[in-house]
Amino acid sequence: MSNQKQGEEAMVSSFNDTEHGEREEVSKDESDFSLKSFLWHGGSVYDAWFSCASNQVAQVLLTLPYSFSQMGMLSGIILQIFYGFLGSWTAYLISVLYVEYRSRKEKENVNFKNHVIQWFEVLDGLLGPTWKAVGLAFNCTFLLFGSVIQLIACASNIYYIDDKFDKRTWTYIFGACCATTVFIPSFHNYRIWSFLGLGMTTYTAWYMTIASLVHGQVDGVTHSGPAKAVLYFTGATNILYTFGGHAVTVEIMHAMWKPRRFKYIYLFATLYVFTLTLPSAAATYWAFGDQLLTHSNAFSLLPRTGWRDAAVILMLIHQFITFGFACTPLYFVWEKVIGMHDTKSILLRALCRLPVVIPIWFFAIIFPFFGPINSAVGALLVTFTVYIIPALAHMLTYRSASARQNAVEKPPVFLPSWTAMYVLNAFIVLWVLVVGFGLGGWASMSNFIKQVDTFGLFAKCYQCPPSAAAKLH
Numbered sequence: 001m002s003n004q005k006q007g008e009e010a011m012v013s014s015f016n017d018t019e020h021g022e023r024e025e026v027s028k029d030e031s032d033f034s035l036k037s038f039l040w041h042g043g044s045v046y047d048a049w050f051s052c053a054s055n056q057v058a059q060v061l062l063t064l065p066y067s068f069s070q071m072g073m074l075s076g077i078i079l080q081i082f083y084g085f086l087g088s089w090t091a092y093l094i095s096v097l098y099v100e101y102r103s104r105k106e107k108e109n110v111n112f113k114n115h116v117i118q119w120f121e122v123l124d125g126l127l128g129p130t131w132k133a134v135g136l137a138f139n140c141t142f143l144l145f146g147s148v149i150q151l152i153a154c155a156s157n158i159y160y161i162d163d164k165f166d167k168r169t170w171t172y173i174f175g176a177c178c179a180t181t182v183f184i185p186s187f188h189n190y191r192i193w194s195f196l197g198l199g200m201t202t203y204t205a206w207y208m209t210i211a212s213l214v215h216g217q218v219d220g221v222t223h224s225g226p227a228k229a230v231l232y233f234t235g236a237t238n239i240l241y242t243f244g245g246h247a248v249t250v251e252i253m254h255a256m257w258k259p260r261r262f263k264y265i266y267l268f269a270t271l272y273v274f275t276l277t278l279p280s281a282a283a284t285y286w287a288f289g290d291q292l293l294t295h296s297n298a299f300s301l302l303p304r305t306g307w308r309d310a311a312v313i314l315m316l317i318h319q320f321i322t323f324g325f326a327c328t329p330l331y332f333v334w335e336k337v338i339g340m341h342d343t344k345s346i347l348l349r350a351l352c353r354l355p356v357v358i359p360i361w362f363f364a365i366i367f368p369f370f371g372p373i374n375s376a377v378g379a380l381l382v383t384f385t386v387y388i389i390p391a392l393a394h395m396l397t398y399r400s401a402s403a404r405q406n407a408v409e410k411p412p413v414f415l416p417s418w419t420a421m422y423v424l425n426a427f428i429v430l431w432v433l434v435v436g437f438g439l440g441g442w443a444s445m446s447n448f449i450k451q452v453d454t455f456g457l458f459a460k461c462y463q464c465p466p467s468a469a470a471k472l473h
Contacts, residue, residue, distance in 0.1 A: 042191030043257040045265065051190060051252050051325070052091075052269035054197035056245040057276060058322040059153030059315065061205055062298045063238060063374055064277055065284035069292035070235030072225040073285060079239045080277055084270045086428060087243035090390045091266035093425070094119065094249045096409045097393055099260055101125045103408045112254075114342045116186060116332050119250045123389075126397045135389060140333060142247050142381040144360060146326040149373055150319045151175055151364040157316055159464070160299045161309050166461040167368060174316075175361040181324035182331065182353040185346060187248070187255035190324070197321040200314035205276035207311045211302050212280075212287040221289040231293075233435075233443035234375045240436050241378030242277065243270065244386040251329050263409075296372065330356050368459050369451040375444035383436040391425040 042051075068076035101122040102112070119139055124132030154177075155170035165173075184190065226232040246266060253259045285292060288301045295301050302308050331353040335341035340352045367373055398404045404418055411421050 042188055042194070043255055045256070045258075045261050047191050047194065048252055048256050048262055048265050049269055050194035050198055051187060051255075052246070052249075052266050053272050054194045054201065054318075055248065055322060055325045056269060057201055057205075057242065057273050058197075058318055059150060059157075060238070060242045060374060061201060061208075061277065061280060062153070062157075062315070063296055064242065064281035065208075065288070065298045066292050066296040067235035067238040068281050068285035069223075069225050069288075069290055070231040073223065073282060075226065075232070076235070076239070076281060076285070077278060079236055080242070080274070080281075083240050083243040084274060085267075086432075087246060087386065088267040088270045089424070090387050090428065091246040091249050092263055092412070093390045093394045094122075094246065094386075095253060095259075095262045095266075097122050097126060097390070097397060098250050098253050100397065100408050102259070116341075117250060117254045118329060118332060119247070120333075122250060123393060127393060131393065136333070138381060138385040138389065139247055140330060142377065142385045143326045143330050145363065145373070145377045145381065146247070147178075147323050147330070147360045148363045148367070149377065150323040150326065151178060151360060152368050152373065154178070154316055154319050155364075155368070156297050157299060157312050157319070159461075160297075160304070161312050163464075167464065168365060168460045171361075171364050171368065174320075175357070175364065178320055178323040178327075179354065179357045181320070181327055182350040182357070183346060184324055184328065185349065186332075187251050187325075187328065190321070193321045193324070197318045200318040201276060204311045204315050204318075205280040207307055208280040208298055208302065209283040211305075211307065212283040215287050215303060217287055218289070218291065221287070221291075223285070223289045225290070225293075229439075230443045230446050233439045234372070234447045237375040237378040237436060237440035237444050240387075240432075240440065241374050241382050243273075244378065244382035246386050247382075248325055248329055251332070263412075327356065327360070366457050369448065369455070372444070372448050372451050375440070376448045379437060379440035379444045383432050383440070387432040387436065388429050391428045395422055395425050 064076070064080075071079070098117065102117065105112075105125060120132050120136035123135040151171060151174055154174035155167040158170050158174070159165075159167050184193075225235075249262075249266070253262045256262060280298075284298050284301075288295075291301060292298070299308065299312060331349075332341065334356050335343075335349065335352060338352060340349060343349050343352075398407060398418065410416075411418055415421055415424065
């Protein structure tokens, strides 16, 4: 027992040495406290919490009332809480597997000083190349479409304060703006952006809540959801997507000075996010009811005021930040593919990263379906990337008695049994496979195909008012 404890302490020491080495490098560069150091170099527990909370809820905040109209108030609230805790658990599993992988590699004297560990590398180190390929495919595809969704949201939002251009034109413009995220080296450098981003979503969520309550219910308001199974499971999958934002968990952990302290950060971030998503979605649905079924962006129904315009502008800035969050792991993968990951020149790395933005831009123009695309991505990609694969990977990594005995992280205090962990992980795999991927996939793809049939690919102005759409043609 004492040998095991000594091994764990040695591993912690190794982690701290590596991470504090990075801090010392920053200190040498800055030599003393500076504004640049304060705003630019983040790696604390608080930085990680802000990154998780800020990244977890962005444009999806505006589509949750749409999901409530599809599912009904009670189901919307229950599933938000259910998937919030489910997502927090799988984020915990990812953090455990990261620590296990890193401890094994550091025992082999592998140095990660100029290398950012990513989820597919964790899977490769613990389970082999097949798992690496599966993890890489799902993770990269999800992050690519996650970035696409942020770009679509930018165009959808700005249209509600400036309709001189159609949404497709705004997508071109914001694609160019979001491409500037190539200059942000890593998650270390998102300190001020994460802080500001969370402030922006907090403002928007409470604006939606208060504005809806002040506006009151529209004349003849109806709350018929859930009316159809296809709508119910489409809405449920959007909520699954909402709390499946931990595809960047490993990169956020790696940016921390003490990665082992990440374990419960995502849970605390989720608890805060509940204070934003539950009141705003419930109040907006209460006020507008079934009108939301044809208005996937809540901004389109809220009356235009200075408060709403401020919320739109803040969400635009936040979507730029979230675009960077989703794209940065893709930048890392691309750098590794072309052999530029160790390059220290920010300008050279930025130039190498630009090709990653092009397909994102392209897909945002093809599929401008703000709202329905969230559910499709949730059902087909989020289900595997951040729910099924982490649960299965944890089960397989610790399937042998020796692996459990030598595990760096033991079962948590609130679930102190390996058997209980296996049962919970098996439940997650089965639930998400059947309800999320199966029923959710059927419903969300049916809805997505309906949008294609109604508006067509490359739609110039998705869900624009008929008079405005006619004017733009």
